[in-house]
Amino acid sequence: MTSRNTALIVFFVFYFGVLNLTNVRSEQSPDSAKMMTSLVKPGIFRHVMCRNELYPRSNIARYPVPDEFVFWSVPFADYSPPSYTAPHIGGQIWADPPLPSESFNPKWNHNNGQVNRQSFHGNYEIVGGCFPLNPMGRTGIRGRGLLGRWGPNHAADPIVTRWKRDEKDQKIQHPKTGKNILQMVAIQRSDNKLWAIPGGMVDPGENVSVTLKREFTEEALNFTDKSNMVEKFFQNGVHVYSGYVDDFRNTDNAWMETSALNFHDEDGTEVGRLELMAGDDATNVRWTDLDGQQLKLHANHADIVRDVVIKRNAHW
Known part of the structure; x- marks a missing residue:
């Protein structure tokens, strides 16, 4: 076979x-x-x-x-x-x-x-x-x-990406696939020390689009930015995934679901140049290369991010 x-x-x-x-x-x-x-x-x-x-x-x-x-x-009598x-x-x-x-x-x-x-x-x-x-x-x-x-x-996960560039501001290609390398802003969670998308819970009555911007600025920038640049950037998200999250906190009666959108800085002149700073719920924050052979993320975040890579025709 x-x-x-x-x-x-x-x-x-x-x-x-x-x-x-x-x-x-x-x-x-x-x-x-x-x-x-x-x-x-x-x-x-x-x-x-x-x-x-x-x-x-x-x-x-x-x-x-x-x-x-x-x-x-499936019956499970001893459960x-x-x-x-x-x-x-x-x-x-x-x-x-x-x-x-x-x-x-x-x-x-x-x-x-x-x-x-x-x-x-x-x-x-x-x-x-x-x-x-x-x-x-x-x-x-x-x-x-x-x-x-x-x-x-319900949570919301903003996948903020840019192209990896060299000192001459040229996109860097992976030597094996020949495709451009995509980078994502990732935070290191304080609870399990795993790297993750900088998302968070949707507050009561809150629109998901508001949650996406709020969580990113609080988790990855450590401030609530009201500038026109950030406001405009977070108006152009591409839907990636909505559904169940394989979270370590899930139970038989309570579980995590998320809405994930990709916000891409094509030329790296917007959030791609902002100084990253970990917020209260994060231990660290960084631009992370998206590589399917090396990327280890919280829950099923790596699977969600993989869809972004495919959409952008980037290296994985």
Whole structure:
């Protein structure tokens, strides 16, 4: 059997695995089948970091979830995960109250203009009368963990890029592929020390476009820039990805989703020349070469960034 045939078999096994999960939800959400198949995009679907052995910033061990038991459509009679919500979440203005609650009755799968409880992947199931169910599958832990919202927690990720240039301001090509090398502004997260897109959470009632600019200036420039140049630059984003993020904080009842847009400085005369400075939530910040053989990023950020590289016909 050729490697090409093997790859096709693996793809279709995954493809129909996703469709099987979708069919389980079809009675509740007729549109979910179409939405979920958007995950059948090479490299984007990940559900690995959210099954790490120990939940971050705790001594709570996740219940082991083998690959073959990730999807809810697969029976897992012995599945008995612990429940955990970080103690510091309680009472925070940006967080939901505990569930179940007589006074807290959110409109699941809706956006009320303040808190967006819609998922990019269609309607998610509500179990036990009040608990939203992670549409991607089991994570080995219930509750909210470190996340503020039950259900989807929406973030925005600005992928700010420029071409790598030499001292003569000429684009640098990679010696193996002959393609121009693309660079991205990356921050080193303070929580897990991994490099990542400088994004953040969408505030209640906030437009995603506002979040993108705010998070970049706070995380990578360490100030909120009101100049015309920065304002104009962040008006020209190219949509890259909207959907689930394989975040180490995800649980069975709370998970991360993001909207990622690419903001490209073609000639390097805009943000490409601004001095980078790490914000409060970042340990470091830098222009990072986008190279598929060496790039290691938080969650599935590398897969999202890869789409930008393809769109720009750059080296990977």
